[in-house]
Structure formats: C-alpha cells, structure tokens
Amino acid sequence: HVQLVESGGGSVQAGGSLKLSCTSSGSIFNMCAMAWYRQAPGKERELVGSITSDGTTTYTDSVKGRVTISQDYAKNTMYLQMNDLRPEDTALYYCAADGMVVAGIPIVSTFNYWGQGTQVTVS
Numbered sequence: 204h205v206q207l208v209e210s211g212g213g214s215v216q217a218g219g220s221l222k223l224s225c226t227s228s229g230s231i232f233n234m235c236a237m238a239w240y241r242q243a244p245g246k247e248r249e250l251v252g253s254i255t256s257d258g259t260t261t262y263t264d265s266v267k268g269r270v271t272i273s274q275d276y277a278k279n280t281m282y283l284q285m286n287d288l289r290p291e292d293t294a295l296y297y298c299a300a301d302g303m304v305v306a307g308i309p310i311v312s313t314f315n316y317w318g319q320g321t322q323v324t325v326s
Contacts, residue, residue: 205229205316207298212321215288219325223283225298225318230279232256234301237281238309239272241294241323251296253309254281261307265291288325295320 211223223239231237238253252262254272262270271284281298302314 205300207300207316207318209296209298209318209321212296212323214324214326217289217325219288220284220286221288221323223285223296223298223321223323225281225283225300227279227281227300227316230276231274231281231300232276236302236304236309236314237272237274237298237300238302238311238314239281239283239296239298240311241292241296242320243291243294246294248297248311250309250311251283253302253304255304259304261304261309285323288323290325293323293325295322 206228236255239251242248252272254260260272269287273282297320298318299314300316303310
C-alpha cells in the first residue's frame, strides 16, 4: 500500500512562491500519472495539474504560466512549484498518484492513492 505525504505548504504574501512536495512510500517510476488537486473552503476540489510517466504535464487555466509540476524518480517525489501566488490560490493542496490521463485530462476517479494535504494560504 502506497502512502503519499505532502509538505511545503505555508503562508505567503501575494506574489510570493512556494514549492510543494509529494513523497511516495513506494516507487513512482511505474505510475501512469500523478496530479495535484486543491480545495478551498466552501468550494469543490479542483485540478491544479498533472504529470504522466513520459513527463507530459497539464495545468488548469487559472495556474498556467505560474506553476510547474516535476518529478524526481530517485526520491519518489513529485513537486509543485508555484510562483506569483494570489489570494485565490489559498486552499488545501493534495497530491494523487497512479491514475490515468485521457486526452490530456486527469480522471480523478482513477487515482488510487491520495495524500492528506498541505495548506497554502496567500494574503
């Protein structure tokens, strides 16, 4: 059973940067895709972006140009580099692993593993 642990969240001022990490207890090398989601208070969970096993990334429109997803297989870790943060980026950020991306769209129901989340607050 794979466990995912997110870290790197915190409180920053608008315009600042954060780099979130998602570390897996198992190898991520053979996972089809990994993704970042977020959920703000009173709102539904939304996709931030994803990365497939061949390194292809997708991002939701609201974060394009401001975030980058990457992976380090040696560390079994996925990253979310976020720049130019805005108050509307405030949310609990979750990572998900071993899911599918179809036509560039991550299918949330296919992700087998989820982390507990790390809070990002932008003021």
